Amino acid sequence: MLAKETIGDLDAEQVLRRLFDAALDAALPDEKFDAILPARPKGRTIVLGAGKASARMARAFEDAWGEPLEGLIVTRYGHAVETRHVKVVEAAHPVPDEAGLKATREIVEMARGAGPNDLVVVLISGGASSLLTMPANGISLADKQNITRQLLRSGAPIGAMNAVRKAFSAVKGGKLALAAAPAKVVTYIISDVPGDDPATVGSGPSIVTGADLDDVQAILRRFRIDIPEHAAQSLVANSAPEAETDRNTVHMIATPRMSLDAARREAEAMGIAAVILGDAIEGEAREVAVAMAGIVRSIIQYNTPFAPPCVLLSGGETTVTLRPEAVGRGGRNTEFLLALYLALKPYSQVAAIACDTDGIDGTEENAGAWFDFSSDFSGPSDPAAYLDRNDAYTFFRAAKRLVVTGPTYTNVNDFRAILVR
Amino acid sequence: MTRHEPRTFLKSLFQAAVAAADPKDALRPYLPEKPKGRTIIVGAGKAASQMAAAFESLWDGPIEGVVVDRHGKTTATRQIEVIHAAHPVPDTSGLAASRRLLETVTGLTSDDLVIALMSGGGSALLPLPTGDLSFEDEAEVNRILLSSGAPIAAMNVLRKHVSAIKGGRLAKAAAPARVVSLLVSDVAGDNPAIVASGPTVPDMTTPADALEIIEEHHLMLPEKVMAHLRSSAAFAPRPDDPVFERNVAHVIASAHLSLQAASAKAAQLGLPCVVLSDAIEGEAKDIARMHAAITRNVVRYGEPFKGPIVLLSGGETTVSMRGESGGKGGRNTEFLLALAQGIEGMDDVHVLAADTDGIDGSEDNAGAFADGKTMSRMRAAGIDPRKSLCKHDAWTAFAAVDDLFVTGPTGTNVNDFRAILIGS
Numbered sequence: 039m040l041a042k043e044t045i046g047d048l049d050a051e052q053v054l055r056r057l058f059d060a061a062l063d064a065a066l067p068d069e070k071f072d073a074i075l076p077a078r079p080k081g082r083t084i085v086l087g088a089g090k091a092s093a094r095m096a097r098a099f100e101d102a103w104g105e106p107l108e109g110l111i112v113t114r115y116g117h118a119v120e121t122r123h124v125k126v127v128e129a130a131h132p133v134p135d136e137a138g139l140k141a142t143r144e145i146v147e148m149a150r151g152a153g154p155n156d157l158v159v160v161l162i163s164g165g166a167s168s169l170l171t172m173p174a175n176g177i178s179l180a181d182k183q184n185i186t187r188q189l190l191r192s193g194a195p196i197g198a199m200n201a202v203r204k205a206f207s208a209v210k211g212g213k214l215a216l217a218a219a220p221a222k223v224v225t226y227i228i229s230d231v232p233g234d235d236p237a238t239v240g241s242g243p244s245i246v247t248g249a250d251l252d253d254v255q256a257i258l259r260r261f262r263i264d265i266p267e268h269a270a271q272s273l274v275a276n277s278a279p280e281a282e283t284d285r286n287t288v289h290m291i292a293t294p295r296m297s298l299d300a301a302r303r304e305a306e307a308m309g310i311a312a313v314i315l316g317d318a319i320e321g322e323a324r325e326v327a328v329a330m331a332g333i334v335r336s337i338i339q340y341n342t343p344f345a346p347p348c349v350l351l352s353g354g355e356t357t358v359t360l361r362p363e364a365v366g367r368g369g370r371n372t373e374f375l376l377a378l379y380l381a382l383k384p385y386s387q388v389a390a391i392a393c394d395t396d397g398i399d400g401t402e403e404n405a406g407a408w409f410d411f412s413s414d415f416s417g418p419s420d421p422a423a424y425l426d427r428n429d430a431y432t433f434f435r436a437a438k439r440l441v442v443t444g445p446t447y448t449n450v451n452d453f454r455a456i457l458v459r
Numbered sequence: 460m461t462r463h464e465p466r467t468f469l470k471s472l473f474q475a476a477v478a479a480a481d482p483k484d485a486l487r488p489y490l491p492e493k494p495k496g497r498t499i500i501v502g503a504g505k506a507a508s509q510m511a512a513a514f515e516s517l518w519d520g521p522i523e524g525v526v527v528d529r530h531g532k533t534t535a536t537r538q539i540e541v542i543h544a545a546h547p548v549p550d551t552s553g554l555a556a557s558r559r560l561l562e563t564v565t566g567l568t569s570d571d572l573v574i575a576l577m578s579g580g581g582s583a584l585l586p587l588p589t590g591d592l593s594f595e596d597e598a599e600v601n602r603i604l605l606s607s608g609a610p611i612a613a614m615n616v617l618r619k620h621v622s623a624i625k626g627g628r629l630a631k632a633a634a635p636a637r638v639v640s641l642l643v644s645d646v647a648g649d650n651p652a653i654v655a656s657g658p659t660v661p662d663m664t665t666p667a668d669a670l671e672i673i674e675e676h677h678l679m680l681p682e683k684v685m686a687h688l689r690s691s692a693a694f695a696p697r698p699d700d701p702v703f704e705r706n707v708a709h710v711i712a713s714a715h716l717s718l719q720a721a722s723a724k725a726a727q728l729g730l731p732c733v734v735l736s737d738a739i740e741g742e743a744k745d746i747a748r749m750h751a752a753i754t755r756n757v758v759r760y761g762e763p764f765k766g767p768i769v770l771l772s773g774g775e776t777t778v779s780m781r782g783e784s785g786g787k788g789g790r791n792t793e794f795l796l797a798l799a800q801g802i803e804g805m806d807d808v809h810v811l812a813a814d815t816d817g818i819d820g821s822e823d824n825a826g827a828f829a830d831g832k833t834m835s836r837m838r839a840a841g842i843d844p845r846k847s848l849c850k851h852d853a854w855t856a857f858a859a860v861d862d863l864f865v866t867g868p869t870g871t872n873v874n875d876f877r878a879i880l881i882g883s
Contacts, residue, residue: 232752422609
């Protein structure tokens with residue numbers, strides 16, 4: 039590792055951008071498939087998928103696989119990219135619309151049409167859960183909505199809620215893989231969930247977990263979820279013996295953890311020690327910033343929990359609660375960064391970057407922003423007023439400290455790096 | 460590695476932290492030599508009466524003086540008078556208290572010794588406007604500061620420049636007597652000049668710094684206050700003033716020192732320990748989520764620390780009340796209830812969070828314990844932990860599963876103490 043004074047000579051903007059670029063590279067599906075392609079089937083290769091990154095995943099898979107190839111994926115409005123063989127449909131997220139319902143029916147039909155010699159490739163990323171919506175046989179959309187409302191009010195933990203949702207769905211919780219049987223199913227996932235459990239990303243449409251009918255019925259009784267008689271019958275009817283799915287495989291091609299690991303390797307290549315605080319940090323953006331500022335001050339004042347120079351890396355997804363006086367220009371990453379800026383202002387040792395890996399932080403054109411206290415900073419003199427108005431974007435734009443990448447069509451949530459020299 | 464009973468272990472770390480902040484033990488190493496002349500005690504803060512009583516019991520010689528503590532129950536003293544004032548919003552009793560302190564140190568000689576016992580909250584207890592400013596002007600400055608979200612260090616730069624007692628002015632009044640300041644710090648970094656806005660500890664900040672803070676935090680102060688800050692009357696004494704030459708200041712207790720003591724205790728019991736920070740602020744439930752995320756990272760990936768390990772942190776979180784409340788609890792139980800959600804199902808995680816003063820919020824507990832089974836225990840007891848958190852009713856939730864941590868008042872205060880034991 040370099041001595042402190044050597045780090046001081048590194049240009050902070052370059053260091054921070056290199057860290058983010060490394061994280062972003064790791065988050066892209068491009069060139070990730072070559073090493074993990076399945077054997078070519080005798081029959082057809084059918085690509086099915088859903089999620090905010092599914093179009094770019096489909097294109098990357100096409101590049102690696104070549105021909106023949108067919109399929110259909112559904113992505114969020116504005117997230118389509120050009121593909122050669124796989125049809126791309128755009129639909130609404132997070133509230134499903136008719137386009138999503140129709141695409142889901144088509145995707146399930148294509149899975150059902152697969153034969154024993156066919157290969158089904160499933161591409162899943164964040165957002166798939168709302169994009170793939172299809173009630174199980176005998177259940178209406180109104181039934182599903184009614185059950186969801188009751189679940190939300192019941193105080194049931196998220197795991198229990200998802201188990202019930204999967205039980206009433208014709209596509210979630212491995213139902214898509216069951217529909218595709220006896221075809222072999224290979225699943226590729228870009229994760230945006232804490233823990234990177236394949237069954238959780240997009241509600242795991244191709245991951246058969248064998249949820250027990252008894253478990254689901256116990257949850258319904260315990261949280262006093264009232265379901266109509268026909269729904270109860272459908273629940274039993276739809277929990278038919280499972281198909282043979284032992285040949286199926288799952289690959290994680292990008293996760294928040296992989297991106298943070300890539301950033302750490304990049305930091306170490308520059309001679310800076312890096313630590314990952316967590317890949318799933320949640321909470322109100324400005325409060326998370328204040329807490330991290332506490333750790334940074336401790337590093338500067340007492341060399342604990344880490345000795346400078348170092349980089350603190352973290353991922354996850356913070357939230358922003360809009361204030362009454364909000365003008366609302368800016369997303370959770372710039373809001374985090376402005377709160378961090380305010381909390382650490384006297385410390386010239388600190389530089390930081392915070393960006394959304396999907397390339398768009400909130401509503402404007404930027405992925406995020408950065409600052410460096412040791413450089414000339416010509417931003418507005420009243421940062422607290424900008425934070426009060428949730429207007430971090432305007433603050434960093436005026437300071438010429440925005441990070442702009444354009445949409446990346448992938449997503450492993452937030453990327454934050456704090457450099458302490 | 461010996462196996463520890465997690466709660467006994469966590470409790471012993473808390474006790475080590477509190478013992479390190481015990482005023483009597485903490486004062487002992489810093490007692491100055493006896494003066495030829497008189498020994499005068501002054502002081503202010505939430506620990507003022509405790510510190511005064513501890514000092515009396517340690518000092519063999521005649522002493523006299525007065526300290527100002529919060530309204531309410533305070534520790535009994537024999538020689539040193541304890542007077543009371545309002546906290547956190549100053550009132551006119553604080554005005555009288557400030558004048559008493561200044562009178563007490565007036566007319567001393569260079570043979571006399573002044574002991575200043577300062578602790579957190581001293582700033583609010585000692586209002587005394589300077590120049591043409593009125594009590595209302597100073598109170599207005601304080602009101603605006605408290606709602607600004609500015610860090611305490613910035614607030615105190617402003618306070619010392621509108622005060623006739625802060626920023627070393629009390630020490631200046633005591634000249635030519637020697638002043639020894641003994642401080643219980645509640646500020647990040649333990650800067651003696653910031654504790655209680657440093658009545659006896661001058662620093663290099665100037666009215667220009669105060670004006671910069673006003674601009675930076677967008678503070679709308681009365682024009683009279685602004686005019687004062689632009690005038691020469693705002694200047695506080697400088698630390699290089701010869702009258703301060705013989706003075707010293709010692710931080711005798713602080714969150715930092717207490718966490719170090721807890722850390723040493725853990726090491727002695729055979730477990731590695733790391734201090735995340737002695738000054739974590741922010742909304743309790745969000746701070747909890749971050750602690751949970753770091754804990755999950757340690758459990759899942761052995762990062763940024765390898766288990767088994769104890770994560771310690773201090774500071775003072777806040778709880779913003781939303782909507783109708785009526786819930787029972789304090790910031791430490793609120794922190795734990797939010798943390799319990801984030802560590803649900805983790806068998807090898809045990810947590811203690813408590814206020815080092817022994818009272819967390821509205822009830823009689825110092826804090827509580829949480830672990831990976833807290834959520835399921837609460838549900839089994841008929842509590843919906845998520846609803847309890849929304850209602851700020853964490854005390855009721857922890858009481859229902861008998862996981863409260865009760866110590867009674869500890870006689871000291873270095874803010875919150877949080878310890879997360881991962882592995883054992």
